[in-house]
Amino acid sequence: MHTVDHLESLCARAWPALAEVPLGNWSMRAADGFTGRANSTLTCGDPGMPIQQALTVAEGFAREHGIKPTAHVVNGSAHERAIEAAGWRVDLDHPGGAESLVMTGPLEKFADGVAESRDLPGWWELTAGSEVSAAQRHVLGSGPAVCFASITDNDWVIAAVRGAVVEDVLHVARLAVRPSHRRQGLARRLMGELAGWGLEQGATTCVLQVAEHNEPAIRLYEELGCTEHHRYRYWIPAVS
Known part of the structure; x- marks a missing residue:
């Protein structure tokens, strides 16, 4: 049985972005806007700094690569409430849909x-x-x-x-x-x-x-x- 974090990391490796920069155990990803998965920060694991600071770094990475700042967040994860408390919201207008199932x-x-x-x-x-x-x-x-x-x-x-x-x-x-x-x-x-x-x-x-x-x-x-x-x-x- 794969853990959620491990499975998410395997999915990211199978879907390589043009630019991928680690942020602790998080991964900041950009691919000229092609798919949300390749143009968001995967927030699994410990970013190695407070969540608010990590989100600020991720936002800067996104703007540097010309994409919308976006966090890929597992539902019910330890970071979800902290990301919401930091002033982020679910992207209900995301072209591929705000929420996805992993099957x-x-x-x-x-x-x-x-x-x-x-x-x-x-x-x-x-x-x-x-x-x-x-x-x-x-x-x-x-x-x-x-x-x-x-x-x-x-x-x-x-x-x-x-x-x-x-x-x-x-x-x-x-x-x-x-x-x-x-x-x-x-x-x-x-x-x-x-x-x-x-x-x-x-x-x-x-x-x-x-x-x-x-x-x-x-x-x-x-x-x-x-x-x-x-x-x-x-x-x-x-x-x-």
Whole structure:
């Protein structure tokens, strides 16, 4: 069983930012605004200084890198009340949603086949958009072991997902199926193949970070045997 702090650290390693600077056990991260996870300060562990001071340092780091000061805070964590008392609030307007579930499950329960990692233009277009930035290429393309899994139809990528293995965990992200090919079981098939790849890399457990409003994705992961491990929210200064 992974602790919350350890699992959060593995997720961060699987999703590398362009700039990452430690603050005690916290990690200040920036990637030109691509995703909240890569552009926030992960507040797990001891920052090595009072919380108010640590938040001031994190705010300076964010402004230095041209991003909105944001703290990635585990719900119910020891720091949550202190961060609120320091004058920060939940970012209810965050584009990806203010609150996310972290779900985990055993890969052997749904592994079916083995995904082939193919760095196809269509993979990037489906998961990152038509204009792929350097930050996107870094976050999605870097990591200890990364898989660009996809399903194609006549060489056209119709479903895609990114997997990254860190220690014994397969981090799953950017699962996407084209609207014209939804409700055909492609997401489930792709997850099964990615799980098979993860097992080959030595992983035993998958982890997914999914916004609480993304009910279809949550249902899919539950059907695959995943359960909620914990939740986190994004916090920002009340006055910026």
